[in-house]
Each structure stands twice: as structure tokens, then as C-alpha cells.
Amino acid sequence: MHEVSAFLVENSPKANALVFDCFHDVLNEGTISHHIQYMIEVLMQVWKDKYKDNPIIPDGLDLIKEEEQIMHHICLEEELQAQEGLNILKFDPNYTENEEKYKAIKAEILGEGSDNESGPEESSEEEEQGTNLVNLQQMIYLTIMNALNYKEAVHKLLKIQSKEGEEIKLINMIIECCLQEHSYSTFYSLVGEQFSQLNCVWMECIEQAFDNYYHTVHRYKTS
Numbered sequence: 001m002h003e004v005s006a007f008l009v010e011n012s013p014k015a016n017a018l019v020f021d022c023f024h025d026v027l028n029e030g031t032i033s034h035h036i037q038y039m040i041e042v043l044m045q046v047w048k049d050k051y052k053d054n055p056i057i058p059d060g061l062d063l064i065k066e067e068e069q070i071m072h073h074i075c076l077e078e079e080l081q082a083q084e085g086l087n088i089l090k091f092d093p094n095y096t097e098n099e100e101k102y103k104a105i106k107a108e109i110l111g112e113g114s115d116n117e118s119g120p121e122e123s124s125e126e127e128e129q130g131t132n133l134v135n136l137q138q139m140i141y142l143t144i145m146n147a148l149n150y151k152e153a154v155h156k157l158l159k160i161q162s163k164e165g166e167e168i169k170l171i172n173m174i175i176e177c178c179l180q181e182h183s184y185s186t187f188y189s190l191v192g193e194q195f196s197q198l199n200c201v202w203m204e205c206i207e208q209a210f211d212n213y214y215h216t217v218h219r220y221k222t223s
Contacts, residue, residue: 001019001020001023001043002043002046002054003054005046005047005051005054006051006054006055006056007056009051010056020044020047023040023043023044024044026040027040027041027044033222035218035222038218039218042218063109063110064109133169136160136166136169136170136173137169137173137176139160140157140160140170140173140174140177141173141177143156143157143160144157144174144177144191145177149187150187150190150191150194151194153187153191154191154194154195157170157174157191158198167201167202167205168205168208168209170205171192171195171202171205171206171208171209172209174188174191174192175188175209175213179220181223182223183223192206
């Protein structure tokens with residue numbers, strides 16, 4: 001409903017109103033969890049704001065003129081005419097030629113020399129950065145899991161070689177490890193406390209991480 005309400009208001013206002021009436025009734029019944037209640041209240045606020053932050057087509061995605069679009073209308077009650085052959089990779093003898101045609105169409109839609117184009121060197125550099133991040137995360141995870149107590153964990157984590165300015169990655173990874181637990185553990189709180197007492201750099205990182213996770217906590221499982 002976050003994503004489609006603005007569309008429904010224009011194309012099926014009665015259906016949209018009916019759904020929101022149902023959500024309103026669910027709130028009044030009070031038989032739902034706090035997490036679901038919060039989600040519905042956020043949705044109600046989106047409705048009151050007239051979906052200003054949830055447009056039908058977000059800016060930057062309205063790339064093709066309406067008269068050039070091919071619309072696919074699907075009814076959920078009808079049997080779909082699926083093209084299963086599209087799920088199978090097939091050898092293309094004219095791959096190079098077709099790839100050039102695709103690039104030409106892509107350039108026409110997105111704009112010549114768009115930011116989406118990246119050279120081999122740039123792609124290689126991005127892959128290397130991604131690999132380094134995964135390795136760093138694995139090292140942090142194993143260090144935390146193998147530590148006997150929170151002091152040893154902090155001591156070993158500080159030995160992990162990372163570039164200056166990447167402290168936030170370590171803090172985020174500590175929180176992600178905490179999220180994997182089935183119940184609350186004071187271990188991670190004590191680790192965070194130790195880091196925050198080291199110097200202002202670590203304290204600022206923890207404050208930044210807290211701000212980020214506080215505003216996105218509704219996306220995670222209740223546990």
C-alpha cells in the first residue's frame with residue numbers, strides 16, 4: 001500500500017478507501033503486535049500526507065514517453081500466458097551485434113555517456129572493494145564469535161587492520177552480529193560501551209550507527 005496507494009487513488013479510489021478503512025478497523029481492534037501497529041500508523045501518515053513521498057513513478061524512473069510504452073495488463077484471476085522459454089539461457093550466434101544494439105537503445109533511453117556506464121577498470125575496482133568488504137566482515141564476525149569475553153573481543157577487533165575512516169563498518173558489523181542473536185545479549189552492549197570510551201572517533205561512529213538503525217529498526221524482525 002505504501003507503493004501503490006497513489007496509483008489506486010487515481011484508478012480505483014473506492015478500493016483504496018476500502019483498504020484504508022480495513023486498516024483503521026484493525027487498529028481500533030487492538031489485537032495486533034506493536035510492530036504491525038507501528039507499520040499501519042506510518043501508512044496512515046503517508047495517506048494523510050497525500051503520498052507526497054510515494055509518487056506513482058519516482059523521479060528519475062519516468063524514462064519512456066507514454067506513447068512509446070508497451071503496457072502489460074494482467075488479471076490475477078486469469079491464467080497467465082507465461083513464456084517459459086525466457087527462463088532458459090540460449091546461445092546467441094549474433095551476441096556481439098545484439099549487444100551493440102542493446103547498448104544503443106540503453107544510451108538512447110538513459111542518455112549518452114550516462115553515469116550508469118562504467119569501464120572495465122571501474123568495474124574491476126568495485127569488485128575488489130566488494131571482496132575486501134566481505135573479507136573484513138568475515139574477519140570481524142569470526143573475531144567476535146571466538147572471543148571469550150567482551151574485553152577480549154574489543155582488544156582483538158582493534159587489531160584488525162582497516163583503513164582510516166572505515167571504523168563505521170566495524171561498528172555496523174558488530175550490530176549486525178547482534179541482530180543474528182535469538183535473544184538479547186549484554187555482550188554487544190559492553191563491546192559498544194568499550195569502543196565509545198576509547199576516543200571521540202569511535203563514539204561518533206556509534207552515534208551515527210544508532211541514528212541509522214533507530215530509523216530503520218522497523219524493517220527487522222521483532223527478536
